[in-house]
Amino acid sequence: MNTTSILDIKNLHAGVAGKAILKGISLTIGPGEVHAVMGPNGSGKSTLAAVLAGREGYDITAGEARYLGQDLLELDPEERARAGLFLAFQYPVEIPGVNSTYFLKSALNEQRKHRGLPELDAIEFLKLVKEKIKLLDLNEDLLKRAVNVGFSGGEKKRNEIFQMAVLDPTLAVLDETDSGLDIDALRVVSEGVNKLKAPGKAQLVITHYQRLLNHIVPDYVHVLMEGRIVRSGGKELALELEERGYDWISRELQLAA
Amino acid sequence: MSTALSTIEEFVNTEYKYGFVSDIESDTFPPGLNEDVVRAISAKKQEPEFLCEWRLRAYRHWLTMTEPKWPKAYYPPIDYQGISYYAAPKPKAQLASLDEVDPELRRTFEKLGISLDEQKRLAGVAVDAVMDSVSVATTFQKDLEKHGVIFCSFSEAVRKHPELVEKYLGSVVPLTDNYFAALNSAVFSDGSFCYVPKGVRCPMELSTYFRINAKNTGQFERTLIIAEEGAYVSYLEGCTAPMRDENQLHAAVVELVALDNAEIKYSTVQNWYPGDAHGRGGIYNFVTKRGVCKGRRSKISWTQVETGSAITWKYPSCILLGEDSVGEFYSVALTNHYQQADTGTKMIHVGKNTRSTIVSKGISAGHGQNSYRGLVAIRKSATGARNFSQCDSLLIGQQCGAHTFPYIEVKNTSAQIEHEATTSKIGEDQIFYCNQRGISKQDAVNMIVNGFCKEVFKELPMEFAVEAQKLLGVSLEGSVG
Numbered sequence: 001m002n003t004t005s006i007l008d009i010k011n012l013h014a015g016v017a018g019k020a021i022l023k024g025i026s027l028t029i030g031p032g033e034v035h036a037v038m039g040p041n042g043s044g045k046s047t048l049a050a051v052l053a054g055r056e057g058y059d060i061t062a063g064e065a066r067y068l069g070q071d072l073l074e075l076d077p078e079e080r081a082r083a084g085l086f087l088a089f090q091y092p093v094e095i096p097g098v099n100s101t102y103f104l105k106s107a108l109n110e111q112r113k114h115r116g117l118p119e120l121d122a123i124e125f126l127k128l129v130k131e132k133i134k135l136l137d138l139n140e141d142l143l144k145r146a147v148n149v150g151f152s153g154g155e156k157k158r159n160e161i162f163q164m165a166v167l168d169p170t171l172a173v174l175d176e177t178d179s180g181l182d183i184d185a186l187r188v189v190s191e192g193v194n195k196l197k198a199p200g201k202a203q204l205v206i207t208h209y210q211r212l213l214n215h216i217v218p219d220y221v222h223v224l225m226e227g228r229i230v231r232s233g234g235k236e237l238a239l240e241l242e243e244r245g246y247d248w249i250s251r252e253l254q255l256a257a
Numbered sequence: 258m259s260t261a262l263s264t265i266e267e268f269v270n271t272e273y274k275y276g277f278v279s280d281i282e283s284d285t286f287p288p289g290l291n292e293d294v295v296r297a298i299s300a301k302k303q304e305p306e307f308l309c310e311w312r313l314r315a316y317r318h319w320l321t322m323t324e325p326k327w328p329k330a331y332y333p334p335i336d337y338q339g340i341s342y343y344a345a346p347k348p349k350a351q352l353a354s355l356d357e358v359d360p361e362l363r364r365t366f367e368k369l370g371i372s373l374d375e376q377k378r379l380a381g382v383a384v385d386a387v388m389d390s391v392s393v394a395t396t397f398q399k400d401l402e403k404h405g406v407i408f409c410s411f412s413e414a415v416r417k418h419p420e421l422v423e424k425y426l427g428s429v430v431p432l433t434d435n436y437f438a439a440l441n442s443a444v445f446s447d448g449s450f451c452y453v454p455k456g457v458r459c460p461m462e463l464s465t466y467f468r469i470n471a472k473n474t475g476q477f478e479r480t481l482i483i484a485e486e487g488a489y490v491s492y493l494e495g496c497t498a499p500m501r502d503e504n505q506l507h508a509a510v511v512e513l514v515a516l517d518n519a520e521i522k523y524s525t526v527q528n529w530y531p532g533d534a535h536g537r538g539g540i541y542n543f544v545t546k547r548g549v550c551k552g553r554r555s556k557i558s559w560t561q562v563e564t565g566s567a568i569t570w571k572y573p574s575c576i577l578l579g580e581d582s583v584g585e586f587y588s589v590a591l592t593n594h595y596q597q598a599d600t601g602t603k604m605i606h607v608g609k610n611t612r613s614t615i616v617s618k619g620i621s622a623g624h625g626q627n628s629y630r631g632l633v634a635i636r637k638s639a640t641g642a643r644n645f646s647q648c649d650s651l652l653i654g655q656q657c658g659a660h661t662f663p664y665i666e667v668k669n670t671s672a673q674i675e676h677e678a679t680t681s682k683i684g685e686d687q688i689f690y691c692n693q694r695g696i697s698k699q700d701a702v703n704m705i706v707n708g709f710c711k712e713v714f715k716e717l718p719m720e721f722a723v724e725a726q727k728l729l730g731v732s733l734e735g736s737v738g
Contacts, residue, residue: 053693056685077692086693093690096681097708106704107694114695146708163694 005030006171006202007052007072012063014051021047023227024063029171034203036213036238039224040246045206046090048224049175052204053087054080067171081107082114086169088160090176095147100159101129103147104166111167132165136192154185161192172196173204178212190215210242223249285474286343292316295443298343302412302446305419308426315432315442322436328599329628329660330568332504332541340506342444344474397461406459406490407452411479414450421452425483429512429549429576437508437570438545441477445510448478453488453519462718464493475506482512484519486552491522491718504532504567509544517552517579522560524717525573526725529565536595536624539567546573547603550582550611558585559602560716562725567596572630574603577611577639584613587713591729592625592657601631601662606639606672615646618710620729621657628660635672643673650680651709653702681709703729 007029014022021044029035039045051058052065054077065072067085075083095103108128109119120128133140136158148156157177164172174193178186193216197203205216213221213235221237222229225246230253231237241249286294295316299309324335401408407418415422432442449465467478484490507529513521523546532539542565548557559573575584586602604613619627633644650659661678683705691701707714707726714722 053689055689077689078695078697081693081695089690089693093684093686095687095690095705095708097711098704099708103691103694103696103704106700107691107696110695110697110700167694 005066006033006068007204008066010064012051012065013061014047014058015061016047016058018059020061021227022051025224025227025229026063027222027229029202029204031202032197032199033220034197034205034216034218035220035222036205036207036216036218036235037222037224037229038207038210038213038238038241041208043224044227045208045224046175049087049090049173049204049206052080052173053077053085078110082111084111084170086164086167086172088157088164088172088174088177090179092148092151092156092160094149094151096149098147100143100145100147101125104129104143104163107163108166128166133162135165135195136162137188138162153180154182157181157189158185158192161189161196165192165196168196170200171202171204173206175206176208177205178207178209186212187215210238213238225250225253284343284345286341288341289338290316290340290342290444294342298444298446301343302415304415307419307423308415311427311432312443315439316444318433319436319439319443322439324436328570328630329626329662330570330597330599332568332597335504335506335541337440341474342477343446345446401459401461404457404460405454406457407450408463409450411445411448411450411481414452414481418450418452421483422450422481425481425512425514426479427512429514429547430510430545435545437543438510441479441508441510441545444475445477445479448480448509449482449494450480451482451490451492453482453484453490455485456487457485458488459490462491462493464495466495475508477507478509480509480511481514482521482523483514484516484521484555486517486519488516488519489522490520491524493524493526493718495526495528504539504541506541506543507566509546511544511546511573513548513557515548515550515552515555515557515582518554519552520556520558521548522558523548523573525559525561525563526717527561527563527565527569530567531565531596532567532594534594534623536567539596540565542566542569542571544571546571547576548574548584549576550579550584550608552582553579553608554581554583555579556583556585558583558587558716560585560587560713561589561600562710562713562717562729563588563590563598563600564729566598569596569598569600571600572602574605575613576605576607577613577642578607579611580608581610581612582608583611585716586613586615586617586631587716588617589620589710589713589725589729590618590627590629591620592622592627594623594625596623597626599628599630601629603632604634604644606633606635606642606644608639610641610643611639612642613644615644615648616712617646617648618713619648619650619659620653620706620709621650621659622653623657625657626660627658628662630662630664632664632666633674634666635669635674637668639669640671642669642671644675646674646676648676648678649709650678651706652680652682653706 005028009025009027012022012025037045060073105125112119138158142155151159177189205218218235221233221235223231230249292313295312299312430438432439451463453459482492515521529540529542550557557575563569573586577584584604590598590600592598602615615631617629619629621627629648635642648661652659659680663676665674687705688698688701706729714725717725
C-alpha cells in the first residue's frame with residue numbers, strides 16, 4: 001500500500017440494485033496531482049464520483065478504496081467530507097429557506113471541529129468569504145439567498161467551486177463541472193479550480209468533453225468505458241480522444257479481444 | 258451506513274420529554290356529564306347566577322348538536338360520559354402568594370422550564386400557570402396592576418370583574434358556535450383573563466402555561482383577552498401533558514377583542530403529548546380560537562407552532578369588522594408518528610380596506626397527516642379588502658401526507674386575493690448534499706425544517722422563537738440517523 005498517495009483505489013466493483021456499473025477500477029492519485037477521468041455516457045463516471053463521496057444506494061461488491069491511508073468505504077459521507085474529500089456536484093441541490101452563508105459556515109465549522117480547530121465566528125467567516133468569492137467572480141448577493149435557490153445553471157456550478165475554495169479540501173472530485181456552462185463560465189470555473197491547485201492536494205476531474213481540459217490541465221488522463229479504465233496516459237490522451245472520439249478506443253479494444 | 262428510508266423510520270423513536278406525571282393530590286369529579294355536573298362546577302367556583310345559567314344554556318344546546326365529522330382526522334368515538342369534567346390540584350384554598358403553592362406543583366413547572374418565581378424575577382414575562390383545569394399561580398400581577406392591566410385566572414376575573422366577563426364572554430365565540438365550543442362553555446373550569454385598558458402598551462409579555470396532569474380528565478380552559486382603544490398586548494401560551502395510553506380531550510376556547518387601534522399578538526407553542534410511536538394515547542386538541550377586530554385600524558395576529566397532540570383541530574380566526582383592520586395567521590404544524598392535524602384559519606373581511614395575511618407551514622413525517630383548512634371570506638361591505646395566503650407543505654419520508662383545503666368566498670368585486678401553495682419533500686439529495694459538506698443527517702434535517710419555517714418563527718417573540726426551534730429539533734430527533 002502506497003501510504004504517500006491521497007487516494008488509492010484497487011479493483012473497485014460497484015453497482016445499483018444488482019446491476020454492475022463499476023467493474024474493477026484501480027486508480028492511484030498522489031499529492032499535487034490532477035487526474036481526469038473521461039468517458040462516454042453510461043460508462044460509470046458519475047457512479048465513481050458518487051461511490052467516492054459515499055452516496056447511499058450503491059453496493060460495493062468488491063475491491064477497496066483508501067483515502068489518506070484509511071478505509072474510505074466504511075466512512076459516512078459526512079465523515080469523508082470532514083476528512084477533506086469534496087464533491088462538486090453535477091447537479092447542485094437547492095435547499096429552500098436555508099441561507100447560503102449560514103449553510104457554508106455550518107459546513108466549515110463542522111470540518112474545523114473535526115480537525116480540532118476552533119470554529120470561525122461570523123466576522124472571521126465573512127472575511128474568508130470575501131477573499132474566496134473573488135476567485136469565482138461571484139456576486140456576493142447570492143450568498144444572502146437560500147442555497148442554490150434561484151441560481152442560474154452557471155451560478156450553481158460557480159457556487160460549487162466557491163464552496164470548494166472555502167472548505168479547502170485535500171481531494172476535490174469534480175463531477176462534470178463543465179456540463180451546462182457557456183464558454184465564459186467555463187473559463188471562470190476552470191481558473192478557480194486551477195488557483196486551488198496545491199502541493200499537498202489533489203483533484204479528480206470527471207468529464208465527458210475534452211474542452212474542460214483545455215482550461216484545467218491534468219497530469220494524467222484515464223478513459224473509463226463500461227466500468228473499466230481502459231486506457232491511461234498524459235494530457236495528450238485527451239487531445240487524441242477529442243480528435244478521434246471514444247469509438248476509436250472501443251474499436252481497438254474489440255480488435256484486441 | 259444506514260439507508261435513507263430506514264433512517265427516516267428512526268423518526269418513530271422520538272422521546273417525549275414532558276411525559277412525566279406529578280404526584281399531586283387532586284380534587285376530581287367522577288366521570289360523567291349532566292346538568293348537575295355543570296351546576297356543581299359552577300358552585301365549586303362560586304360563580305354568579307348569570308354564569309351558571311350561561312353554562313346550562315350551553316350544555317342544553319350541546320345536547321342538540323353532533324360532533325363534526327368533516328375534519329380529515331380519524332379516531333374512535335369519544336365517550337363523553339367517561340371523562341371527568343373537573344380536576345383541581347389540592348389544596349385549593351386561596352393562595353396569598355406563590356410561596357403557598359404546593360412544592361410538588363412548583364417542581365412540575367420547574368421541570369417544564371417554567372420556574373414560577375425565577376421567571377418572575379429574571380425573564381420579565383408574566384406567567385399564569387394552569388394545572389389540569391385550575392390556574393395555580395399568576396406572576397407579576399402587582400406590576401401589571403400599576404399599568405391598569407388585569408392579568409389573572411379566569412375564576413379570579415369572574416369574582417373580581419364580573420361586569421367585564423359578562424360583557425365579553427361568548428361575544429366572539431357564541432356558546433352555540435360549534436360542538437366543542439358549546440361543551441367548553443358548559444364545563445370550562447378556568448383559564449386566563451387579560452384586560453388592557455385604553456392607550457396602555459402592556460409592558461411585558463404575558464404567558465400562560467397549560468399542563469394536564471390528572472388521569473381521565475378533560476381540560477376545558479377559557480381565555481379572554483380584551484384590548485381597549487390603542488392598547489397593545491403580546492400573549493403566549495404553552496402546553497404539555499404526561500404520557501398516557503388513553504387519549505385525553507382538550508377543548509379550549511380563546512376569545513380576543515381588539516378595539517380601535519388596538520393590537521393583540523397571540524402566540525402558541527403547543528406540545529401536548531402526541532401519543533407513542535404506534536399512535537397510542539395522546540391529546541385530542543379540539544380548540545376554538547377567534548378574535549374580533551372590532552375597532553378601526555385594530556390588529557390581531559395569531560402565531561402558532563403546533564408539534565404535539567394526537568389530533569389537532571383548530572382554526573384561529575379573525576373577524577375583521579373595523580375599517581382598515583388587519584388579521585394575521587402564521588402557523589407551523591408538525592405531525593410525526595400517527596399524529597393528525599387539521600388546522601388553518603378563517604379570515605372574515607367585513608369592514609372596508611381590511612387586510613389579512615396567512616402563512617401556513619405544514620411538516621409531515623412518519624405516518625403523520627397534515628391538513629391546512631382555511632377560509633377567506635370577503636363580505637359585500639368589505640370594499641378594498643385584501644388577502645395574501647401562502648400554504649407550504651414539507652414531507653419527510655414515504656408514509657406521511659399533506660393536504661390543503663383553501664376556501665375562498667368573495668362577495669365584493671374590489672377584493673384582491675392571492676393564494677400560493679407549494680409541496681416539497683426533504684429529499685435524499687438535499688440530505689446527501691449537506692452530508693457531503695460535513696453536516697450530519699440530523700443537523701441537515703433540522704436546518705432544512707428550520708429554513709422552511711423561518712417566516713413563521715420570525716413572528717414569535719425572540720425567546721420563544723428559540724424555544725420553538727429547539728422544540729422542532731426535539732420532535733424530529735431520530736428522524737434520520
